[in-house]
Amino acid sequence: MSWNGKKRHSATGFVAGSALAGGWYAATSALLSGTPAQTVPVIGAIAIASLVPLIAANVRATPARATVDDSVAQQLRVLKMHTMVNVVDTDNLLVEVNDLLLEATGYTRKELIGKPVAMLYSKDNRTTATEIRDLLRQGKSWQGETTLRNRDGSNCVTQTTVTPLLDANGRWIGSISARTDITSTTKLIARRDTAMTLHELRDDIWIVSEDNLELRYMNLAAKARFGWSTRPKNGQTVRDMAAERGCEDVLDACLRMMDIGDTYMTFSATISGTNFEGSIKWLNKGTVDGRLLIMLHDITERLEQEQLQADFISMVSHELRSPLTSIKGSMGLLLSKAAGQLPPKAEGLLEIAHRNADRLVLIINDILDMEKISSGRLDFELETADLSELVAESLRANATAHQRFGLQIKCHGVDMPTYIETDANRIIQVLTNLMSNAAKFSKPGGTVEISVDKTPENVCVSVRDEGMGIAPEDQHKIFQRFADMANSDRATKGGTGLGLSICKAIVEGLGGTIDFVSKEGRGTTFTFTLPVKTRHSGPENDFERLENVG
Amino acid sequence: MIKLLHVEDDADIREIAKMSLELSGDFVVEQCDCGEQALEKTLDYIPDVFLLDMMMPGMTGRQTLEKLRENPDFANVPAIFMTARAQPNELEELRGIGATEVISKPFDPMSLADQIKAAIA
Numbered sequence: 183m184s185w186n187g188k189k190r191h192s193a194t195g196f197v198a199g200s201a202l203a204g205g206w207y208a209a210t211s212a213l214l215s216g217t218p219a220q221t222v223p224v225i226g227a228i229a230i231a232s233l234v235p236l237i238a239a240n241v242r243a244t245p246a247r248a249t250v251d252d253s254v255a256q257q258l259r260v261l262k263m264h265t266m267v268n269v270v271d272t273d274n275l276l277v278e279v280n281d282l283l284l285e286a287t288g289y290t291r292k293e294l295i296g297k298p299v300a301m302l303y304s305k306d307n308r309t310t311a312t313e314i315r316d317l318l319r320q321g322k323s324w325q326g327e328t329t330l331r332n333r334d335g336s337n338c339v340t341q342t343t344v345t346p347l348l349d350a351n352g353r354w355i356g357s358i359s360a361r362t363d364i365t366s367t368t369k370l371i372a373r374r375d376t377a378m379t380l381h382e383l384r385d386d387i388w389i390v391s392e393d394n395l396e397l398r399y400m401n402l403a404a405k406a407r408f409g410w411s412t413r414p415k416n417g418q419t420v421r422d423m424a425a426e427r428g429c430e431d432v433l434d435a436c437l438r439m440m441d442i443g444d445t446y447m448t449f450s451a452t453i454s455g456t457n458f459e460g461s462i463k464w465l466n467k468g469t470v471d472g473r474l475l476i477m478l479h480d481i482t483e484r485l486e487q488e489q490l491q492a493d494f495i496s497m498v499s500h501e502l503r504s505p506l507t508s509i510k511g512s513m514g515l516l517l518s519k520a521a522g523q524l525p526p527k528a529e530g531l532l533e534i535a536h537r538n539a540d541r542l543v544l545i546i547n548d549i550l551d552m553e554k555i556s557s558g559r560l561d562f563e564l565e566t567a568d569l570s571e572l573v574a575e576s577l578r579a580n581a582t583a584h585q586r587f588g589l590q591i592k593c594h595g596v597d598m599p600t601y602i603e604t605d606a607n608r609i610i611q612v613l614t615n616l617m618s619n620a621a622k623f624s625k626p627g628g629t630v631e632i633s634v635d636k637t638p639e640n641v642c643v644s645v646r647d648e649g650m651g652i653a654p655e656d657q658h659k660i661f662q663r664f665a666d667m668a669n670s671d672r673a674t675k676g677g678t679g680l681g682l683s684i685c686k687a688i689v690e691g692l693g694g695t696i697d698f699v700s701k702e703g704r705g706t707t708f709t710f711t712l713p714v715k716t717r718h719s720g721p722e723n724d725f726e727r728l729e730n731v732g
Numbered sequence: 733m734i735k736l737l738h739v740e741d742d743a744d745i746r747e748i749a750k751m752s753l754e755l756s757g758d759f760v761v762e763q764c765d766c767g768e769q770a771l772e773k774t775l776d777y778i779p780d781v782f783l784l785d786m787m788m789p790g791m792t793g794r795q796t797l798e799k800l801r802e803n804p805d806f807a808n809v810p811a812i813f814m815t816a817r818a819q820p821n822e823l824e825e826l827r828g829i830g831a832t833e834v835i836s837k838p839f840d841p842m843s844l845a846d847q848i849k850a851a852i853a
Contacts, residue, residue, distance in 0.1 A: 504816060506838045507839065508742070511745070511752070515748065515751055520751060543838055563824070
């Protein structure tokens, strides 16, 4: 039996022999046993097979199946008109397409026949195409959604069934795809989902017209805020909401954005004592459909959480420092012989305890700083400061350590004042940290060099030591918290493991950069640059209450 | 001799501070464990300097100072705060409410006397 063989049933002239060939064999079982959802495209596939001037001569027909009656033939005719169908050979080249597919995709038959079927698929579907092909090779059908790429570049979402064509020997010789266009359904579902999502979102959504700021829509959350169960009354505007409902901040934001002409902006708003973070998106700007989509996110809970966290940190800090004050104070008095001379061994042990109490204090300070950094509340107090003086002050703070290690300190560029606008205390913190690291990792009697350079825009400070250097495999984690370095013996050196990550946050917070170069066995140079004039970044958030300071 | 009134709720810290200051030989130290007691004490005691803990049960150091300042006798008596929270901006704010100096905890017992003398000099 060949694909264009004899008609098997006179009343089903439409169902030519070709329809009863491989396509039939492969597809009817699906048709007859399939679920309704599977059936439609499959019938379509059979229908188109009747049109195919076909390919293989020795495709297996199944005469026993050729008992399709008139009513089935009519259904098939209808489905042919209802469904997009294409046939491809084993090279995935299009062999036939029906009119409906041409109509839907905008191609002519000539443009498609002999071309790879992939040209019909949108890029997103390429993976699916490979997957389908693998199934077909195994003689299996595939069903699912595919997106076709129309001639004009638009997409057409289809519900598709692809069925293999097999020859008399059961060899795969091609496939038939039947597709139903579900683009409009998909769009409707997407639109409905968007509407539902907006409606049920916890944030407040307002949609207002751009010309008179009339409220066109409010979601459930927004209406509930004003105790409304129905949509805003006709003609109600954002101006009315400002006058009657305390929404001045929203009105200001709308007017400001329209004045500037941006299509998106964020703002802060307070409505009846509740704090919001707001955003406005200008949709279809300047058209009759011009709308402002206003979204208000209630931040009350977040502010409360932040306050709780700040209170907790403050409390922990206080609770740790008070006993440490007594511990350190007692040891300090003992070491200063306030209670008389101590045996040398006792004094040595006391020194260890005292040094570690100092270390605990540093850890608490660093943890407080890290908490501020991670919650974005590292504040800077900008003032004009002489960098040379800050270097001198940091050197004084490190004098004991420098003496202990017998270090030679060399300074360059600090003879004259170098004025910059920055946070002096924080820069002292950075310098002290870098100098302390340089001292800790230097060999006894080594040299630490501190250099200050200035350009019209920037200052550059470097701290160089001749210490053991940082192993190349550790260099990438040098600014990480608690980075575990091969040669960083924190217990002996007395570091907290937080210092450099804090330095980085401070320098970057002040608009600068920090970096280092290091050679193992030769030493390390840390360099940071700062702008001569630091710009204030963002509003100051001081959540700490002085009542909590103790 | 400098007459100092120390208000601090932690007995251990009171003892260490008293020992540190008296070791220097320049201070006579009176101590109270809360702001309320300090107000009572100052009915018949006029110190040269107040040393106040910030966070105490009942009146805070700040509230204690505000109450003390209501008495004209103490309007100009220098006040030094001790705080376990010594962030730079907080120190500035404490100075803003009338603190002559802010000493952070833990303090160095060997330099406490010098710090206070320098602050009131």
